[in-house]
Amino acid sequence: MNVLTSAPAWAATRAGAVLTVNLDAIASNYRTLRKMCGDTACAAVVKADAYGLGAAQVAPALERAGAQEFFVAHVDEGIELRRYITPLCRITVLHGPRPAATRDCVRHSLRPVLNSPEQIEAWRQEAVHQGHPLDAVIQIDTGMSRFGLSPAQFRSLAEEPSLLAGIDVSLLMSHLACADAPRNEANIMQRQRMRDASALMPGLSVSLAASSGIFLGSDYHFSLVRPGAALYGIAPNAELAVNPLLPVLRLSARVLQIRTIGAGEGAGYGLTDRAQVPRRAAVVAIGYADGLTRHAAGEGCAWFGSTRLPILGRVSMDSVIVDISDVPEQALTQDMLVDLIGPHYGVDDAAQAAGTIGYEVLTSLGRRFHRDYIAS
Numbered sequence: 206m207n208v209l210t211s212a213p214a215w216a217a218t219r220a221g222a223v224l225t226v227n228l229d230a231i232a233s234n235y236r237t238l239r240k241m242c243g244d245t246a247c248a249a250v251v252k253a254d255a256y257g258l259g260a261a262q263v264a265p266a267l268e269r270a271g272a273q274e275f276f277v278a279h280v281d282e283g284i285e286l287r288r289y290i291t292p293l294c295r296i297t298v299l300h301g302p303r304p305a306a307t308r309d310c311v312r313h314s315l316r317p318v319l320n321s322p323e324q325i326e327a328w329r330q331e332a333v334h335q336g337h338p339l340d341a342v343i344q345i346d347t348g349m350s351r352f353g354l355s356p357a358q359f360r361s362l363a364e365e366p367s368l369l370a371g372i373d374v375s376l377l378m379s380h381l382a383c384a385d386a387p388r389n390e391a392n393i394m395q396r397q398r399m400r401d402a403s404a405l406m407p408g409l410s411v412s413l414a415a416s417s418g419i420f421l422g423s424d425y426h427f428s429l430v431r432p433g434a435a436l437y438g439i440a441p442n443a444e445l446a447v448n449p450l451l452p453v454l455r456l457s458a459r460v461l462q463i464r465t466i467g468a469g470e471g472a473g474y475g476l477t478d479r480a481q482v483p484r485r486a487a488v489v490a491i492g493y494a495d496g497l498t499r500h501a502a503g504e505g506c507a508w509f510g511s512t513r514l515p516i517l518g519r520v521s522m523d524s525v526i527v528d529i530s531d532v533p534e535q536a537l538t539q540d541m542l543v544d545l546i547g548p549h550y551g552v553d554d555a556a557q558a559a560g561t562i563g564y565e566v567l568t569s570l571g572r573r574f575h576r577d578y579i580a581s
């Protein structure tokens with residue numbers, strides 16, 4: 206059964222909108238990515254509540270699909286994630302701990318990414334306190350100017366092993382700034398800086414690629430890849446003719462009212478949308494408080510089956526008005542649902558219409574939806 210195109214069984218629920226997350230598709234995307242990487246280990250990035258889709262459901266599904274390495278951004282995300290996956294899994298915290306939180310990392314067996322000399326020193330002191338070596342990742346800034354030691358700082362560290370006494374460095378990592386632009390020369394530069402850094406501490410595992418980096422080719426895979434977005438169906442770059450990842454969600458919202466907007470009448474706040482012809486309009490129970498950004502007005506739309514329903518006027522907090530003039534009268538029903546993200550309109554399409562990226566569409570998904578998780 207392809208749940209993303211089947212008739213919604215949840216149409217009777219009270220919710221204004223329903224988010225259906227297909228855990229089987231997420232698992233399948235994980236396996237697709239892992240296959241692309243051969244012997245390289247494939248982690249799963251589940252920060253920001255698994256990009257808004259629900260870490261409590263998504264992380265166990267990824268573990269069942271074979272993932273054993275998980276990445277989050279914050280210590281608190283790691284502590285919560287520990288409840289959802291087995292102790293066999295390793296959790297790495299991208300931001301690393303603030304000095305006051307090193308003990309919490311140890312207590313919850315979270316591996317920190319150490320991004321600065323200060324974090325390294327705090328972790329070293331924690332190891333002294335614990336009386337045994339502590340596992341950690343060291344991040345090197347290979348060009349993004351965001352997180353990590355500069356190459357010069359890393360060189361000093363490599364030349365002064367006492368700075369790392371008690372720290373068991375299990376991975377060197379960096380992050381690509383332009384991986385979604387395969388021809389951007391910054392990718393080659395960052396890869397070279399990663400290689401140079403790794404030569405200073407030979408024998409350590411290395412990780413450079415997130416989702417888009419995987420698609421730059423095996424030269425970018427090193428020991429471990431860290432996909433997030435691709436697990437959730439976001440296209441790794443705009444140059445692929447076909448996105449090899451499966452869509453994983455559907456967002457449908459209920460029609461609350463159907464009305465006719467007369468010629469010359471506006472719709473919504475500001476009466477911004479006036480047309481000289483009468484239009485049939487549906488008021489739909491989803492708004493910017495649910496993550497349907499106001500920037501979706503204009504290019505954005507909803508869908509009824511394969512019929513495109515342009516957004517009329519501005520998006521309100523709890524509702525949006527869409528033009529249903531193209532939907533045949535007999536197809537209109539009380540309580541009908543329209544798709545904001547669905548089989549005809551993916552996350553990347555919705556993002557493009559709103560002038561943003563799929564990542565932001567996912568992580569903006571609201572908390573008011575009824576959520577259905579599909580798993581075989």
Ligand SMILES: *Cc1c(COP(=O)(O)O)cnc(C)c1O
Nearest residue numbers: 250380415416431432433434435
């Ligand atoms: C968010 C993040 C990832 C995952 O990135 P995607 O593009 O979603 O695959 C990997 N590594 C780091 C350091 C990140 O911040």
